Amino acid sequence: MIYINKNSLKKDYKRKFLEINGKELEDGTKEQQYEALGSLIRDYVAKEWLNTNNKYKETGEKQVYYFSMEFLLGRLLGSSLMNLGIRDICREALLELNIDLDELENLEQDQGLGNGGLGRLAACFLDSMASLNIPGHGCGIRYKYGFFEQKIIDGKQVELSDNWLRSGNVWEIQKRDKSEIVKFGGDVKMETIDGKLTFTQVNYESILAIPYDTPITGYENEVVNTLRLWSAEPVSNEFDFSSFSRGEFLKAIEYKNSVESISLVLYPEDSFYEGKILRLKQQYFFVSAGLQSIVRHYKKYNSNIYELDEKISIHINDTHPTLAIPELMRILLDEEKLSWEEAWRITQNTISYTNHTILAEALEKWPINMFKKILPRIYMIIHEINERHCKDLWNKYIGQWDKISRMAIIADGFVRMANLAIVGSHSVNGVAKLHTEILKKKEMSDFYYLYPNKFNNKTNGITHRRWLLKSNPDLANLLKETIGEGFIKHPMDLLNFEKYLSDNNVLGKLRNIKLNNKVKLSKEIYGSYGIKVDPNSIFDVQVKRIHAYKRQTLNCLRIMDLYNKLIENPNMDINPRTFIFAGKAAPGYILAKNTIELITSIANKINNDPIVKDKIKVIMMENYRVSLAEKIIPATDLSEQISTTTKEASGTSNMKFMMNGALTIATLDGANIEIKDEVKEENIVIFGLTANEVLDYHNNGGYSSWDIYNSDNRIKRIIDNLVDGTYSYDREKFRAIYDSLLKYNDEFFVLKDFDSYIRAQEIVNELYGNKLNWQRICGVNIAHSGIFSSDRTIKEYATGIWGSDVLYKNL
Numbered sequence: 111m112i113y114i115n116k117n118s119l120k121k122d123y124k125r126k127f128l129e130i131n132g133k134e135l136e137d138g139t140k141e142q143q144y145e146a147l148g149s150l151i152r153d154y155v156a157k158e159w160l161n162t163n164n165k166y167k168e169t170g171e172k173q174v175y176y177f178s179m180e181f182l183l184g185r186l187l188g189s190s191l192m193n194l195g196i197r198d199i200c201r202e203a204l205l206e207l208n209i210d211l212d213e214l215e216n217l218e219q220d221q222g223l224g225n226g227g228l229g230r231l232a233a234c235f236l237d238s239m240a241s242l243n244i245p246g247h248g249c250g251i252r253y254k255y256g257f258f259e260q261k262i263i264d265g266k267q268v269e270l271s272d273n274w275l276r277s278g279n280v281w282e283i284q285k286r287d288k289s290e291i292v293k294f295g296g297d298v299k300m301e302t303i304d305g306k307l308t309f310t311q312v313n314y315e316s317i318l319a320i321p322y323d324t325p326i327t328g329y330e331n332e333v334v335n336t337l338r339l340w341s342a343e344p345v346s347n348e349f350d351f352s353s354f355s356r357g358e359f360l361k362a363i364e365y366k367n368s369v370e371s372i373s374l375v376l377y378p379e380d381s382f383y384e385g386k387i388l389r390l391k392q393q394y395f396f397v398s399a400g401l402q403s404i405v406r407h408y409k410k411y412n413s414n415i416y417e418l419d420e421k422i423s424i425h426i427n428d429t430h431p432t433l434a435i436p437e438l439m440r441i442l443l444d445e446e447k448l449s450w451e452e453a454w455r456i457t458q459n460t461i462s463y464t465n466h467t468i469l470a471e472a473l474e475k476w477p478i479n480m481f482k483k484i485l486p487r488i489y490m491i492i493h494e495i496n497e498r499h500c501k502d503l504w505n506k507y508i509g510q511w512d513k514i515s516r517m518a519i520i521a522d523g524f525v526r527m528a529n530l531a532i533v534g535s536h537s538v539n540g541v542a543k544l545h546t547e548i549l550k551k552k553e554m555s556d557f558y559y560l561y562p563n564k565f566n567n568k569t570n571g572i573t574h575r576r577w578l579l580k581s582n583p584d585l586a587n588l589l590k591e592t593i594g595e596g597f598i599k600h601p602m603d604l605l606n607f608e609k610y611l612s613d614n615n616v617l618g619k620l621r622n623i624k625l626n627n628k629v630k631l632s633k634e635i636y637g638s639y640g641i642k643v644d645p646n647s648i649f650d651v652q653v654k655r656i657h658a659y660k661r662q663t664l665n666c667l668r669i670m671d672l673y674n675k676l677i678e679n680p681n682m683d684i685n686p687r688t689f690i691f692a693g694k695a696a697p698g699y700i701l702a703k704n705t706i707e708l709i710t711s712i713a714n715k716i717n718n719d720p721i722v723k724d725k726i727k728v729i730m731m732e733n734y735r736v737s738l739a740e741k742i743i744p745a746t747d748l749s750e751q752i753s754t755t756t757k758e759a760s761g762t763s764n765m766k767f768m769m770n771g772a773l774t775i776a777t778l779d780g781a782n783i784e785i786k787d788e789v790k791e792e793n794i795v796i797f798g799l800t801a802n803e804v805l806d807y808h809n810n811g812g813y814s815s816w817d818i819y820n821s822d823n824r825i826k827r828i829i830d831n832l833v834d835g836t837y838s839y840d841r842e843k844f845r846a847i848y849d850s851l852l853k854y855n856d857e858f859f860v861l862k863d864f865d866s867y868i869r870a871q872e873i874v875n876e877l878y879g880n881k882l883n884w885q886r887i888c889g890v891n892i893a894h895s896g897i898f899s900s901d902r903t904i905k906e907y908a909t910g911i912w913g914s915d916v917l918y919k920n921l
């Protein structure tokens with residue numbers, strides 16, 4: 111909370127603008143006005159940032175470092191202003207200068223350094239740590255190009271590079287003096303010095319890691335934590351002019367490019383692992399730079415390296431930063447000269463690991479030969495970890511070779527990162543109850559029986575500050591008017607809203623707020639795509655990565671079915687619906703790209719058919735990202751969470767939608783189960799196979815999509831529609847989808863769940879028919895969303911994993 115009034119803000123802003131641009135505010139472009147405001151706000155933050163760091167040094171509190179390949183922060187201007195408690199006065203001050211704050215906020219490029227759920231979770235966690243007074247910082251990569259920008263051209267996804275740093279980034283500070291050297295390749299020299307075997311990496315390539323720090327402000331609590339992102343540069347940036355005369359100038363530039371390629375671009379694959387050398391380099395690059403800087407900082411203020419695990423927690427977000435384990439071992443063994451046993455104790459106690467997916471194709475494993483060449487010393491350490499681990503297993507599981515080889519860290523020519531993460535950490539958690547149970551009983555059961563105490567659940571959460579206060583201010587105001595402001599610091603207080611749900615006046619207000627949000631989104635849709643949608647129709651929304659397991663195809667099929675019914679019976683009485691999709695497909699994922707084409711083709715057909723004109727519309731919004739989500743979610747009536755049960759580890763958009771008063775239609779997957787337990791069965795619509803049914807099919811077979819196709823006329827018709835020219839002159843266009851459903855026996859049980867999905871949608875229609883009851887249901891969802899605040903999640907991590915729970919308890 112900073113103390114500043116409207117007039118001083120105006121004065122500061124004008125001065126800042128002049129300093130940066132050398133001209134008057136009125137003469138500046140909107141972009142310049144945004145940039146000056148951003149810089150000013152960062153200046154305001156700077157003092158609290160310094161104070162926070164000084165406080166951490168003085169108190170010596172345990173520091174948490176959240177290591178993640180991805181941080182999907184979105185925009186920072188609005189959230190920083192809100193956290194500092196000056197968004198309203200800033201809006202007024204700008205208004206007096208004839209500037210619209212919303213317009214400036216909308217100009218900010220999203221910081222899109224993440225693919226989806228995992229990256230956004232990291233961002234929500236940073237927000238909660240800062241807001242709960244927890245000394246928790248992020249460590250990652252400053253990709254020059256973030257997640258690609260998606261354009262839809264002729265109904266197809268086209269990827270453009272996301273040059274997000276083009277006009278600079280006002281939020282970051284480069285800290286060249288805090289650079290680290292990261293070593294790749296070379297050999298390991300072993301020698302005995304003073305009777306001790308030592309290891310030195312020689313003939314290696316040095317790469318300079320430059321940190322860029324972004325302040326992470328807590329909500330009105332004067333805490334500013336740090337997100338440190340690393341960028342790669344050659345150690346010497348000077349061109350060697352003698353080599354220029356030797357004609358080797360281009361070589362020098364090529365070298366520079368090859369070094370910088372390490373932090374050049376975010377891999378756009380989500381849930382799919384490819385053994386690319388560059389990705390391995392990225393992983394070691396930021397992990398090594400991060401750990402070296404953490405240990406250096408630690409040693410500056412602490413003399414006893416043996417207590418490192420009492421002062422530092424390192425959390426690894428999925429297996430991507432697992433090299434933190436051997437890298438910390440390397441630092442402790444080779445640089446700090448600790449014994450293996452001491453180094454191992456400290457490493458295990460320091461590191462904790464979260465798993466975010468059970469999809470087999472997402473499991474990272476690196477070919478030994480490639481690994482050894484790039485990281486020779488790290489490989490040796492992993493080899494030793496594996497030797498010791500396997501020895502324990504041999505003693506414990508005598509003769510059980512299958513089990514031992516399943517649990518080995520190095521096997522079949524690969525280094526298996528999940529196994530390393532489990533063995534080298536003290537805590538392994540899943541991200542929703544069902545997901546953790548599947549990890550324990552199935553995916554990681556061997557390890558669970560070996561280390562039952564390591565495994566625990568931490569159901570995901572979302573920051574209610576961005577996803578309610580900031581993105582839905584009208585709803586936040588209604589909540590403040592009714593239950594007071596307490597819910598902002600204590601989101602469980604949202605439960606008090608339930609008392610107001612018998613008040614028709616409150617329900618009416620809820621309805622108006624939603625309608626207003628829908629009107630705004632309709633304008634956005636009209637502005638971007640020229641399509642008029644009816645704000646009074648049900649906004650039925652599925653926005654997330656496009657992936658077979660998330661089953662956008664199931665959603666498409668029921669729209670196709672509804673369309674067939676309407677064509678047959680144009681007078682059918684239905685609640686008009688607007689189906690909204692958004693999401694990116696991995697560039698190499700053919701089926702997902704085909705799904706986008708299907709959505710846009712259905713949209714094209716339906717939106718241009720006068721028979722169904724006033725009843726249904728289909729919209730595919732381009733370039734889904736955090737800032738677009740903030741507009742779509744508050745305007746949603748129906749949240750589609752329809753993944754094949756067991757496949758979605760948790761989901762987090764499900765939580766964002768409920769918090770904004772949408773009804774959820776869902777399978778009993780991931781956190782949907784916990785949402786149902788919170789709101790109770792009558793306030794959510796559930797359909798589809800249960801986890802046990804899916805697992806049973808997986809284990810015992812017995813599913814035939816052909817049988818369903820042949821026995822259900824509706825299904826036969828829509829599947830045929832995929833290839834009979836209904837949606838495209840090119841009858842082969844949707845062949846990939848058609849084949850996945852029939853030829854390859856519908857791996858994700860789309861046809862199996864179809865009937866139950868349609869019936870669930872009929873229930874939604876009935877519920878919508880009773881407007882007051884619908885509003886009440888939406889209210890119940892809002893009231894019960896507090897438990898899904900990431901503040902709750904972070905408190906659980908702090909107490910259950912990091913041992914850094916002291917501070918927020920005093921809040």
Ligand code: 26W
Pocket residue numbers: 225226227228229231379380381382383384428466467472473474541570758759760761762780
């Ligand atoms: C190696 C390629 C790769 C890249 C990213 C594999 C796997 C991933 C992530 C684990 C994918 C991801 O974002 N998972 C999502 O994590 C969310 C936060 O926990 C969950 O809510 C989602 O259910 C899960 O799909």
